[in-house]
Amino acid sequence: MTDASIISLYWERSEKAIEETDLKYGKLCRHLSNNILNNISDAEECVNDTYLTVWNSIPDENPNSFSAFICRIVKNLSLKRLEYVTAQKRKPEMLASFDELQNCISSESLPEDIVDAEELGKVISSFLREQSRENRNIFLRRYWYFDSVKEIAADYGMKQEKVSAILFKMKNKLKKYLEKEGYCI
């Protein structure tokens, strides 16, 4: 079923909407949530909360990209849940991804109260649009979806070393780009 048809079902308040969403995006949502939480039952709960959130959101919002919309919701809910679980349960992949990015920008030079994350997100989007599609997608698979280097390498038919090298170069480029845009003092 197409995304537009699924959205129509939400508009009609048909419970089949959730069924179809789960059929099409359930696996992706569980994978993304599990990347963050490293716990299948927590991930399952987040996915169910996601469907409820989508159900409540759709009459007010008409997402252009349903897949991005649902992934964003499941990611945010999973990150919120992560704040409640113990550090031992955190998935190394997600934390590794988090640590890798910390070097791109100095948090001391960017106090959170003066930097708008949404605005910075737009700058990152502009940067990503200047990259090749493959590099851009690898970057997002790593830092948006928290996929492991191993998973990305398997999907793209590359060696893990190559994926790591691409990510390393992308991070350096991003750092320079952000500096150029005035995001480093």
Next chain:
Amino acid sequence: MKKNILFEAINYVDDDLVEDALSPKRDRNPGTYRFLAAAAVFTVIMAAALTFGIMNDSPVISIDNNTTVSYPDNTLSVPKSEAKRS
């Protein structure tokens, strides 16, 4: 969790980019596409050249009074009388 503004900002990357990242298959290098396109064009041109070349190299016999058995590049041109004899 220690806050990282960049980490948070990535969450605001445009939807179309986030969606596109889900396409799992590896993209061919743009150079590969250019090479394949050039190869296709070259093949078509070569095929056309060979086809016309073969057609043009074939002896042509016209049926008017000046009939000659000739090749287009004038390497061989046989007068009508000789053509009849042969």
